[in-house]
Amino acid sequence: KVVACIFHGSAIATTCFRLGYRLCTSTFWWEDAWAAIALALDIVCLFGVWGEAPMFNDDPSVYTAMFWLLPIAFTSVLWAARMSIIYPILRVTDPRGPIRRIVYAVISSFAVMWTALVIQKVLACVYHGCYIGSDIAVADLVTDAVSDLMLVITPMYVLRDIRLIRPQRILVTCVFCASLLITAVSIPLSTLLLIAPKSKTALIFGHVKPTIALVIANLLVIVSFVYRCMRYFKVNRLNRTGASGAAEFSTCVDLDHLTVDRHWSIAQTSTTTATCTMISTQGHP
Numbered sequence: 001k002v003v004a005c006i007f008h009g010s011a012i013a014t015t016c017f018r019l020g021y022r023l024c025t026s027t028f029w030w031e032d033a034w035a036a037i038a039l040a041l042d043i044v045c046l047f048g049v050w051g052e053a054p055m056f057n058d059d060p061s062v063y064t065a066m067f068w069l070l071p072i073a074f075t076s077v078l079w080a081a082r083m084s085i086i087y088p089i090l091r092v093t094d095p096r097g098p099i100r101r102i103v104y105a106v107i108s109s110f111a112v113m114w115t116a117l118v119i120q121k122v123l124a125c126v127y128h129g130c131y132i133g134s135d136i137a138v139a140d141l142v143t144d145a146v147s148d149l150m151l152v153i154t155p156m157y158v159l160r161d162i163r164l165i166r167p168q169r170i171l172v173t174c175v176f177c178a179s180l181l182i183t184a185v186s187i188p189l190s191t192l193l194l195i196a197p198k199s200k201t202a203l204i205f206g207h208v209k210p211t212i213a214l215v216i217a218n219l220l221v222i223v224s225f226v227y228r229c230m231r232y233f234k235v236n237r238l239n240r241t242g243a244s245g246a247a248e249f250s251t252c253v254d255l256d257h258l259t260v261d262r263h264w265s266i267a268q269t270s271t272t273t274a275t276c277t278m279i280s281t282q283g284h285p
Contacts, residue, residue, distance in 0.1 A: 001049050004207035008046040011211040014218040015039040021225060031087035031217075038080035038214050044073040045210065071121040071130055077210035078182070079114035084217040085151055085179060086110065089158050099158055106150050113143045137193035144186040151179040175223065178216045185209045 015035055022028045048070045086107055093100040120139060124130055155176045159169075185208055192202035 003204055004049045005046070007208050007211040008042060008049065011042055011214040012039060012046070014215050014222060015042070018218045018221045021221065029087070030090075031084045034080050034084035034087060035214070035217055038077050038084065038210075038217065041073045041077045041080065042210065042214055044069055045077060045207065048073070049207065067130065068122075068125060071125060072118055074206060074210055075114070075117050075121060078213045079110060079117075081210070081213035081217040082110055082147055082151065082179075083107065085176070086154065088220065089155055092162065093158060103154060103158065106154050109150070110147060113147060117143060132193050132197050134194050137190040137197075140193075141186055141190040144183050148179045148183045152177050171223065175216075175219050178219060179213075181216065182209060182213050185212060 019032060019036055022032045048066060089103050093103055117139060120136055124136060159172060185205060189205035189209055192199060192205060196202060
């Protein structure tokens with residue numbers, strides 16, 4: 001319970017920060033709406049950590065509600081987080097270009113896999129008392145591997161023609177490649193569901209997987225905020241010391257205002273006493 005609460009608490013805290021920051025900077029968009037949905041469902045999962053408490057077992061209506069909600073909530077947190085990760089890619093695609101249709105196809109495939117898994121788990125609850133059998137374990141592993149590969153390949157394909165300096169490209173690549181951590185957790189989880197579905201270790205991995213997905217969905221916003229703050233403090237420090245000739249470099253990447261042209265791409269560049277290159281729609285702090 002302690003481990004699950006730590007992971008869920010981290011996911012909830014980072015998502016609340018992300019949503020608050022987006023609202024304060026007036027940059028709330030569809031990926032943030034998906035993050036908000038994942039947040040609400042993760043709170044339900046957090047209540048499920050204490051599913052053996054008297055408040056659940058003594059009230060039949062609450063127990064029944066949690067019995068049906070939890071299998072759906074765990075799956076939905078994961079897929080809502082994936083939607084939040086893929087949606088920013090739409091910002092950098094030509095609205096009338098073929099690449100946007102590819103991104104929409106990826107989003108549609110996510111919706112299909114999400115729906116299929118939810119239906120599968122609802123049927124398992126109806127006919128088998130929510131027992132997670134080998135069919136569900138294999139389906140989870142396959143869909144996790146396919147979707148996480150899509151979350152890595154699609155951004156790399158979309159961003160291939162956009163001019164980014166090396167630190168920016170490394171940062172964007174690392175953020176999207178972090179999605180593979182979900183599959184890294186899914187492999188032992190699916191194995192445990194096959195050999196020991198009711199073990200405490202399987203339960204821990206079951207709580208860890210959706211929370212990791214939600215934290216990864218918040219990474220791009222949080223990293224952009226951290227770099228923006230670092231740039232702000234560096235500029236202030238240089239101004240105070242009067243080191244007008246000094247040059248320092250920091251990179252902040254945000255997909256909000258990254259624009260793409262078929263022949264040339266421009267990243268917003270700001271040069272002050274410290275030279276900083278950013279891709280962002282959210283302006284300076």
